[in-house]
């Protein structure tokens with residue numbers, strides 16, 4: 474019925490994309506049926522990103538996601554054709570050690586995925602939710618189309634957590650630029666990450 478209405482309202486010569494089958498409205502589901510089955514499953518969320526390298530802002534979101542879900546998979550998504558500042562294994566190591574220091578390592582695991590769509594990663598991990606931090610309106614403008622596209626593709630939902638106000642200015646790329654030109658970004662990334670950035674970007678790296 475909803476799609477017939479949408480088709481009637483659509484401009485001539487244009488057919489609205491068929492909603493994927495998983496886009497069924499919660500209200501249409503039988504009480505206790507599908508929702509009951511969902512609630513019995515492990516509530517697994519994915520925190521995706523390049524994490525090149527992980528920042529305090531990322532860790533804040535990961536820690537808060539771990540308080541909301543049974544399991545959090547930090548998905549290090551990298552482009553195999555593009556050398557980053559750190560290898561996927563180095564990025565994983567930084568995150569794993571930081572997560573252990575936060576004491577949430579029992580609920581959080583870290584994996585790298587190369588050249589993959591996030592929705593395929595979520596499907597493989599059996600995760601219905603993506604969690605991302607939002608530092609402000611610019612982040613929202615960047616993240617919203619991706620969240621909608623991901624939902625269009627497989628129905629995966631994105632939950633946005635407001636970023637910590639004191640870390641609003643922190644991004645991997647800004648931290649790298651500050652360190653590269655001799656600035657002090659300590660406190661914005663884990664200490665070992667700061668040391669590694671200095672070694673790689675400043676000391677002739």
Ligand code: PNS
Nearest residue numbers: 521522523524550589590591592619622
């Ligand atoms: O830390 P970043 O660079 O902001 O993370 C962006 C990332 C890696 C989460 C995003 O680019 C992504 O999901 N890449 C995987 C490829 C994909 O699914 N692209 C379509 C997004 S709608």
